[in-house]
Amino acid sequence: MNIDFRFIVTAFFEIMKALPLTLVITTVPLLIGFAIGIGTALIRLYKVKVIYKIADFYVSFLRGTPLILHIYIVYLGLPLLFDVLAEKWGWSIRSNSIPLIVFVFVAFSLNAGAYMSEIIRSGILAVNKGEIEAAYSIGMTTSQAMKRIVLPQALMISLPNLCNMFVGLLHGSSLAFSISLMELNGKANVVASTNWKFLESFIAAAVIYWGMTILAEKVTAILEKRLRMFIKGGVA
Amino acid sequence: MIRLKNIKKSFGKQMVLKGIDLTVEKGEVVVILGPSGSGKTTLLRCINFLERADSGAITIGDLSVDCHRATKKEILALRRKTAMVFQHYNLFKHKTVLENVMEGLVVVQKWPVERAKERSLQILEKVGLSQQIDMYPSQLSGGQQQRVGIARALALNPEVILFDEPTSALDPELVGEVLSVIQKIAREGITMIVVTHEMGFARDISDHVVFMDNGVVVEEGKPNEIFHAPKEERTKQFLKRITPEWRYSI
Ligand SMILES: Nc1ncnc2c1ncn2[C@@H]1O[C@H](COP(=O)(O)OP(=O)(O)OP(=O)(O)O)[C@@H](O)[C@H]1O
Numbered sequence: 001m002n003i004d005f006r007f008i009v010t011a012f013f014e015i016m017k018a019l020p021l022t023l024v025i026t027t028v029p030l031l032i033g034f035a036i037g038i039g040t041a042l043i044r045l046y047k048v049k050v051i052y053k054i055a056d057f058y059v060s061f062l063r064g065t066p067l068i069l070h071i072y073i074v075y076l077g078l079p080l081l082f083d084v085l086a087e088k089w090g091w092s093i094r095s096n097s098i099p100l101i102v103f104v105f106v107a108f109s110l111n112a113g114a115y116m117s118e119i120i121r122s123g124i125l126a127v128n129k130g131e132i133e134a135a136y137s138i139g140m141t142t143s144q145a146m147k148r149i150v151l152p153q154a155l156m157i158s159l160p161n162l163c164n165m166f167v168g169l170l171h172g173s174s175l176a177f178s179i180s181l182m183e184l185n186g187k188a189n190v191v192a193s194t195n196w197k198f199l200e201s202f203i204a205a206a207v208i209y210w211g212m213t214i215l216a217e218k219v220t221a222i223l224e225k226r227l228r229m230f231i232k233g234g235v236a
Numbered sequence: 237m238i239r240l241k242n243i244k245k246s247f248g249k250q251m252v253l254k255g256i257d258l259t260v261e262k263g264e265v266v267v268i269l270g271p272s273g274s275g276k277t278t279l280l281r282c283i284n285f286l287e288r289a290d291s292g293a294i295t296i297g298d299l300s301v302d303c304h305r306a307t308k309k310e311i312l313a314l315r316r317k318t319a320m321v322f323q324h325y326n327l328f329k330h331k332t333v334l335e336n337v338m339e340g341l342v343v344v345q346k347w348p349v350e351r352a353k354e355r356s357l358q359i360l361e362k363v364g365l366s367q368q369i370d371m372y373p374s375q376l377s378g379g380q381q382q383r384v385g386i387a388r389a390l391a392l393n394p395e396v397i398l399f400d401e402p403t404s405a406l407d408p409e410l411v412g413e414v415l416s417v418i419q420k421i422a423r424e425g426i427t428m429i430v431v432t433h434e435m436g437f438a439r440d441i442s443d444h445v446v447f448m449d450n451g452v453v454v455e456e457g458k459p460n461e462i463f464h465a466p467k468e469e470r471t472k473q474f475l476k477r478i479t480p481e482w483r484y485s486i
């Protein structure tokens with residue numbers, strides 16, 4: 001068997017057309033997951049009555065199961081739930097009009113939220129306790145201290161891990177093809193099978209993922225460098 | 237005026253404060269001395285509720301709080317009448333020197349940013365840090381960091397500033413600059429409660445000295461009385477141990 005190198009280039013540009021979709025299904029869940037992650041981390045840290053049990057379960061279950069199953073379960077389960085609710089509340093739309101991408105958003109966001117809550121939680125715990133006391137000593141409320149002193153530092157500390165999260169999600173987004181969403185991996189499969197050039201197509205797709213990953217790592221490195229000044233900390 | 241009444245605090249089975257009474261007049265500088273583990277830090281932390289005392293009462297100005305029953309609101313009100321300077325500075329690492337000092341004015345006291353900045357700059361000048369306002373804590377020496385800590389407390393114009401061994405984490409050559417700043421603000425009539433092991437400094441700065449041991453106030457009085465004519469045996473022993481050079485210099 002020989003490789004058609006020129007087709008790799010052709011495939012590359014063809015598959016690139018799906019990059020925007022891949023970026024959308026990576027960044028949107030990353031942002032939603034970030035919000036979920038902060039909320040979940042705070043609920044678990046402050047042990048908010050009753051719901052912290054739910055939060056514990058959520059994190060444990062989602063981190064304990066593979067992403068592909070989250071996609072399947074959301075894809076199959078969400079319509080059922082939606083229809084029950086639609087019936088009850090008298091909505092006019094039914095689950096069959098939910099766009100495919102919504103399932104991906106939901107599954108990926110839930111997945112990312114669970115992982116990010118752990119990242120943010122350890123970031124919060126890593127913030128110097130003395131600074132929190134200092135915040136209280138100047139009369140800040142708990143939420144002022146959290147917002148002004150703890151979270152900014154926790155996020156700086158978490159930044160490298162949050163960037164890794166982006167890379168993980170970027171690669172994980174290739175699973176969206178399992179419910180027929182035409183992102184990079186899906187596009188690669190289509191290009192591969194219509195041209196009977198599988199290896200070339202997948203190599204092209206791999207190069208695209210790799211390139212995006214390197215880009216993400218570069219951005220992380222720059223951000224980290226700019227933040228290192230504070231993280232390094234004082235003399236004490 | 238500040239009044240502590242019968243403050244008690246235990247950690248588990250260990251009773252660390254066994255009923256402390258203390259009165260501090262407005263403008264007075266009170267120095268608390270005592271061996272390690274006697275409960276000095278705990279006492280300061282009970283005053284601003286970083287630690288909640290098990291029982292007792294705290295009065296600062298017109299606000300009286302029962303330690304055991306204090307509500308969140310009361311605790312907040314009490315904290316807003318006090319400020320603390322920490323042994324390890326505890327500066328906000330992600331904020332510049334100026335931002336560290338402005339933070340309380342803007343966020344807690346809701347000052348307009350411009351006014352807060354003006355006041356903070358004045359205070360930073362007073363502690364000798366006009367050149368460092370845009371630096372981050374990690375770029376400063378320990379002595380400079382502690383002076384920021386003092387400026388942060390001072391900016392809030394609290395009724396009392398609590399100092400917990402403000403120089404004990406510093407290299408010896410940096411102690412002087414911090415002590416002289418504290419001395420300077422003491423002369424301006426700011427009420428202070430100071431825990432320190434710097435005996436010379438304690439003698440110079442204090443209006444009133446309290447000697448604590450094992451969770452109780454053993455003896456208190458004017459600095460002259462405590463340093464030169466202590467009545468209690470435990471005070472004598474402590475002073476002898478901590479200031480052996482005095483025996484020669486007096
Ligand atoms: N959070 C805590 N949990 C348990 N025990 C504590 C706690 N904080 C203080 N203690 C104990 O209380 C006692 C008094 O401590 P404290 O820090 O108030 O003493 P100190 O007089 O400030 O001593 P030093 O001069 O060493 O700073 C010590 O035995 C200490 O181990």
Ligand SMILES: [Mg+2]
Nearest residue numbers: 276277278401
């Ligand atoms: Mg102490």
